[in-house]
Amino acid sequence: MLLVVLILVLAAGGVLVTSVLIDQPEWAWLSVLLSVLAAALLVVQRIRRRREASSSSPEPATESEAGQDSTAQADDDTAEHDEPDEEDTDAADALLVSESDDEVVVVDERPRYHLSSCQWLGDLEVQGLPVREARELGFTACARCTPDAVLAGQARAAR
Structure with a gap:
């Protein structure tokens, strides 16, 4: 995903330079569009990572489970x-x-x-x-x- 974002940013820079060199300011909007697309991909990747991290974290134990597993938990803590x-x-x-x-x-x-x-x-x-x-x-x-x-x-x- 990061490679795709890098390619989009490089393409946006290339389009911007091209629009200045050929004196076509309308093409600069394509550069802006490519940059926004790259930023959107970064946001999507960040959201996915947060969801994966929150889904992989263990659920907190209830009070009854905590009382029953205190000995096992002490062994797990050491391990x-x-x-x-x-x-x-x-x-x-x-x-x-x-x-x-x-x-x-x-x-x-x-x-x-x-x-x-x-x-x-x-x-x-x-x-x-x-x-x-x-x-x-x-x-x-x-x-x-x-x-x-x-x-x-x-x-x-x-x-």
Whole structure:
């Protein structure tokens, strides 16, 4: 489709140059018509792509289906590497963790930091960072491995 549009635009340019060279301004309208046809083809292609994308997206689950399939969904999430939820961190835990130099791991271009033992990580390539630095960079804690709660518990036990 893009090739057809390119040919139409080149033809429109050729007709426009020809109309100027032979001093026939009426032919310039043919150039406008070819350009409009090319634009219409681009719009049609865009509409088709949007319909294909919306028809291929999965339908949202109802509440009853979500309750029945929660275990299966957790397994699917790990397999597909859907982003885990953010850990609901207590303010006291967040304060302890933000001052800590304990190491957590992050996945490039993902918003969560994890414990190295997190099951969600699977075989993803990870980078180790101090938890203080991970928080400064805007990473948030994973709800599956709960790094803030675990690290805060370790800090309290060490006192």
